[in-house]
Amino acid sequence: MSGGFDFTGKVAVVTGAASGIGRATVRAFAARGAKVVAADRDAGVHETIAGLDEALAVEIDAADESDVRRLIKNTCEQFGGIDIFYANAGISGGTAGIFDADVALWTEVLRVNLIGPALAIKHVAPRIVERGGGAILCTASVAGLRSGAGGTPYSASKAGVINLVQSAAQQLATSGVRVNAICPGLIETGMTQRAFDYAREQGKEEKLGQLNPLRRAGRPEEIAQVALFLASDAASYVNGQAIAVDGGLSSSHPVTRQVYGKPAF
Template sequence: MKLHAFEEKIVLITGAAGGVGQRVALDFLNQGAKLVLVDLNIALLKKQYKNRDDILIIQADVTEEGGVRNYVQEALNKFGRIDIFFNNAGIEARNNLIEDQSVEDFLKVLHVNTLGVFLGLKYVIPVMKKQNEGAIINTASSVGLVGSIGISPYVAAKHAVVGLNKSAALECADYNVRVNAIAPGFIETNLTKRLIEDTKENQKASEREQLFLNNIPLKRFAKVEEISNLIQYLASPLSSYITGTCVEIDGGRAAK
């Protein structure tokens, strides 16, 4: 999608080394944006974007407040503002029933997927309020709107993101800052691949994948470019009257 709305805009992306993060970064870059790319693992990003003055790459753990404060300040030091924030970093949960989930794994998923989103909002929102403009897109999930068997930590974390998104939108409305979330289903990324391969005993990965596909009316996983198209729309003036929403992009799964 070419919106011609991002020339010289400063776009901050967390989870930038993941499949969706990489594609979103590239699409914004191709439309003239300047990027601040944040991830814990930045080796791939440094290899992909060498010696570019329009791209700032920062290593940070989104669950550590000091690290989040630092990536926001570094973005301001480099570019002076933040126009668009794709609050995207996240991890998957182990495939276990609630009684078999460990407290350690539960808290780890909540820390990255919920605390990480909260901290991003905590430090980016004041910047955008001061600017009196900005667009924030939080990554929730289709299971942030419904239940799902076996990944309760992820479900809980993403439900929390949907709630944070609504509260942030209300708190930012007077400052011309829009806050929305996306609720993807399964996407053609390594994260989905790992989830499929995390099977129970005597279940093949191909069988598990088919079970997932059977529950999607469009009978396929989303392509990363389809997710990126939605993010660009929510970041652009085309969605200027949309805030506080969580847009489902799940092939019709939530409609069943």
């Protein structure tokens, strides 16, 4: 077991675990003694658990209710229960604004980014209660805190995640289950890889993350560390919160605005 938090005997499930934040978090939990379940609709999820002891990979659509039930059932059958669930799966939906996004885009982004975490909370909370309590985490975004950090459907879905964890924390009062959200800034993940690759091809990698006070993009491992904290007993009095991990971006949120009838400037 690596230093820091100790999750020996705990069972942790992470969705969106084929790459990026999800993969880093699975490995961080495993390094600290947890039995881990990595879930994703991408077959790369099997690579996430390569070399790990007491680990399971499950291919699912994290926004499909039958798949979510199957994930929870398989986990409980394999490891006897669930203590920690991190609903991390999400999609960007591109940079479309209100006047560009069609209903199909809105529907898919909300389905994956908001309905997915809602289904996870609905079905996993009773299993965590059975274990005497634990933690549910959801990936929101600084884009959910205020405008200017993502496309409109994406931003609205992540704002919904923040309210979802607040509502869930209230509805799970006295259950022993804490529910919190992590709001990443610009992190190099599968979802943002094209932007990172393009910047490197153009020799402009140093511009990534330049709008935050740290003047750099974040790493998946930095989000994983916050997930470990929120899932641990060290965060026993943290509940219903949205924690920004963004290099300070949300302290100001400088934006490029899309003005009605005019191109962005």
